[in-house]
Amino acid sequence: MNCAVVGATGAVGRELLGLLESRAFPVAMLRCFASPRSIGRKVPFAGRVIDVQALHEHAFDGCDFVFFDASDAVSKEFVPFAVRSGAWVIDNSSVYRLDPQVPLIVPDVNAAMWNNSRILAGPNCTTVQLVVFLAACAKVAPLKRVVVASYQSTSGAGLLAMDELRAGTVDFLESKPECRSFFPEPIAFNCIPQIGSFDAEGWTSEETKVMMETRKILGHEDLGLVATAVRVPTLHCHAQSVFLEYSHDFTMEQVHTTLADAPGIQLHATYACSRGQYAATGGDDVHVGRLRRDRSVPFGLAAWVVSDNLRRGAALNALHIAEMVCRGIAPS
């Protein structure tokens, strides 16, 4: 397959290049694109070195797959060219996610939603781990309502945001003033309850994404869902405190058995220390722990969910989509 990666030098793009190689995706030709400041850089791939190019109208001619891991603005401008070139377009921006014509896909959960659209959208990284967990939970009983409070690492804001945390931490420890450009307050040793911009009712764009995308992926448009998204001073992985309500009764044994069997989920024992964000870094799994029967409602379940946001939440999901398309278009 002839492939192109847009945003190849970014946090998700770099993760994707590693996965294309390690999962042996059949890459015949690879083109790497990035923002103007990265033009001329070289990225390693499968023992070769690939020049980073500038985007243009015909950048994708001859491509089978184009992966967009850049900004909304870049997707808005260049996805149409990728479609015109005849490629399958896997877009990780938020531009197409809620477009009713475009399937929003987490292949482990809703591969059946793919309607042969040439554009396939990947959700927000926070959404991926949540829907993998919720889809498994929904095998036990129908979901009624979900409450999510997130603990999101700086990597979700990109490589430079991670640098800002590292530099800000050193500055803080040396009692120097912290520079900041990625976060509304200094992020070192702080938790900031704002990711994205506010709407008229006070929700952030990150919270709205999680709520809307989760409903679309689960095909459950009236699912009660509320989220508070919080940036925490960590480098890797997003974590979530999840409180869900079933619409009828269940047993903890059913939950344990179902989650233990769910693909892509690593279940941690309730009575051991459940894992923090270190556990999931660099891995493919959604880690689930702290499972408890929540008796504050008739059929409640509390849990802790953690996953590598760049890898499981973005790059691996995009590649799962490409692998799904490959299977779908292969002569049977």
Place this chain on the structure above:
Amino acid sequence: MNCAVVGATGAVGRELLGLLESRAFPVAMLRCFASPRSIGRKVPFAGRVIDVQALHEHAFDGCDFVFFDASDAVSKEFVPFAVRSGAWVIDNSSVYRLDPQVPLIVPDVNAAMWNNSRILAGPNCTTVQLVVFLAACAKVAPLKRVVVASYQSTSGAGLLAMDELRAGTVDFLESKPECRSFFPEPIAFNCIPQIGSFDAEGWTSEETKVMMETRKILGHEDLGLVATAVRVPTLHCHAQSVFLEYSHDFTMEQVHTTLADAPGIQLHATYACSRGQYAATGGDDVHVGRLRRDRSVPFGLAAWVVSDNLRRGAALNALHIAEMVCRGIAPS
């Protein structure tokens, strides 16, 4: 008043000494006690220097007020001696909090619960800020259910735990292995979903404290309440994502007006960035922000609550209790 502070060199004890002075509590004599490793140290108070002494049976003879800000074990052993000495005992350990004979007091919320008991318990620091917020919210309409996910700083585990975060952070940035003794995983750049020990159903002792103490303080024994308590890599202040359900309808305007008028609460505008943990450090207020109408249930409200756990959550509350007792025992 003749006063004694047990745990005077600890995180809360130091804060309390500062408050006794800055709030001009009428201290005639002050004795400071601490664990054996601190004996012989000197602590500053009101321009004087006070020797830290070892605890013994008659340590509190002649005292009017004894503040316990040490471990459960120390309170268990020495509170009875303080009571026998005739002092008012303000205990911040968890030993007496759920004792039906002992009032558990946050004076802003439930001063009326004081029954002239000689022992008065102060709640867990996480509970204090939650009940101050919930008691104000309950003026709008009766509460039905509360969901809390916490973001708790290392200061809740003491001064040495804060040192472990600082040292672990430096080690992490220099790629050295992290030493750890206070937390179940390394805390630098990590969020750990475990504070305290696990019970048979998988709840941590911290979560159980918040749930039980909040019900007792609010006098609302059947309040639906569920909490996940998480340690985050910050130094000061605890934050909480709170999702509450009212038992009947309300308006956001009622909530804003009521919280803006509530003593001890600093309300932040919905549309500005609500504050992270820096905002509350060293202050007396419970900061409330990110107020939103939660439409995932009929009468839902989402909020972000943050407060200085050592000061508002422990030392200031203990002093508020002492001030309440002073008013109560003063000749009228």
